[in-house]
Amino acid sequence: MSSKDPHTDSLDALKFKMSARKDSDKFFMSISQREKKPFDVLRAMYDGCIAGGVAGVVVETALYPIDTIKTRLQVARGGGQIILKGLYSGLAGNLAGVLPASAIFVGVYEPTKQKLLRSFPENLSAIAHFAAGAIAGATSSLVRVPTEVIKQRMQMGQFKSAPAAVRLIVANEGFKGLYAGYGSFLLRDLPFDAIQFCIYEQLRIGYKLAAKRDLNDPENAMLGAFAGAITGAVTTPLDVVKTRLMVQGSQNHYKGIYDCVNTIVKAEGTHALFKGMGPRVLWIGIGGSIFFGVLEKTKQILAQRHPKA
Structure with a gap:
């Protein structure tokens, strides 16, 4: 016969239920960033820069040929033939810009996101x-635009190397030539960055709530691919306009964003605004999978290295 008090058993059961409920509440608070933890802005910025730089370099190196084909498709007028040689043209110079641009983007995005989540209502x-996403995109555009201009002109075979591209663009068009199509770039990339990261983050929140656990690496990659593919398809017309303005150089086929859209539609039809959508969706979908997968994994590794408070 047990000598244990039944009253003690009921107390133990009550404590267990309260503990389980507390752990569950903690999990759901962590999903929406409502758990009040000390927030280190510099640490978030530092980790974001490293994770963003690593993810940006990996995805750019892996998918550069698809991006080159997309650029050549968008620039081709009428039934122009697409050249499939030199698909890695300009990769080294592009990585020199992608590394700091990606680092700046995520380095700004992470602390900004945390601050805003603490200021906004949960819903x-x-x-x-x-x-x-929009704030981070605007900040990183100071590096991303010159990088994009040089990359796309090298993809079109206009220059042999990145240093030569910079030197000749500045000589022929002035320093502003490095920021050709800046307005169209912001018109495309600010919505793109904002939409892609918003979709990805919201999908992660919903997935965590449904699974009642943190996501693993394949799941992060899957959600990243989904967010990237949707955003890439929606923003293709903006990408076409941006590409045309960036590669025209001193020829001035288009006077601005409106003139570019109007000229393309009149001369080539509305469907021309969706040129390169297939490679773009493929590129950004796979890129989103790689980028967010590498990003989350790198953030996890960095978090494990930090001493816990």
Whole structure:
């Protein structure tokens, strides 16, 4: 016969239920960033820079040929033939710009996201993610635009090397030539960054709530691919306009964003605004899978290296 008090058993059961409920509450608070933990802005920025730089370099190296084909498709007028040689043209110079640009983007995005999530109501977390993506995109554009201009002109075979591209662009067009199509770039990339990161973050929140656990690496990659493919398809017309303005150089086929859209539609038809959508969706879908997969894994590794508070 047991000598244990039944009253003690009921107390133990109650404590177990309260503990389980506390752990469950903690999990759901962590999903929406509502758990009040000390927030180190510099640490978030530092980790974001490293994770963003690594992810950006990996995805750019892996998918550069697809991006080259997409650029050549968008620039080709009428039934122009697409050249499939030199698909890695300009990769080294592009990586020199992608590394700092990706580092700056994520380095700004992570602390901005955390700050906004602590300021916005829980039901407006999507707005916090959207705004953080736009702010990070605007900041990194100072590096990304010159990198994109040089990359796309080298993909078109206009220059042999990145240093030569910079030197000749500045000589022929002035320093502003490095920022050709800046307005169209912002028109494309600010919505793109905001939409892609918002979709990805919201999908992660929903997936965590459904699974009641943290995501593993394949799941992060899957959600990244989905977010990238959707965003890539929606923003293709903006990408076509941006590409045409960036590669025209001193020829001035187009006077601006409106003139570019109007000229393309009149001369080539509305369907021309969707040129290269297939390679773009493929490129960004696979790129999103690689980028977010590498990003989350790198962030996890960095977090494990930090001493816990």
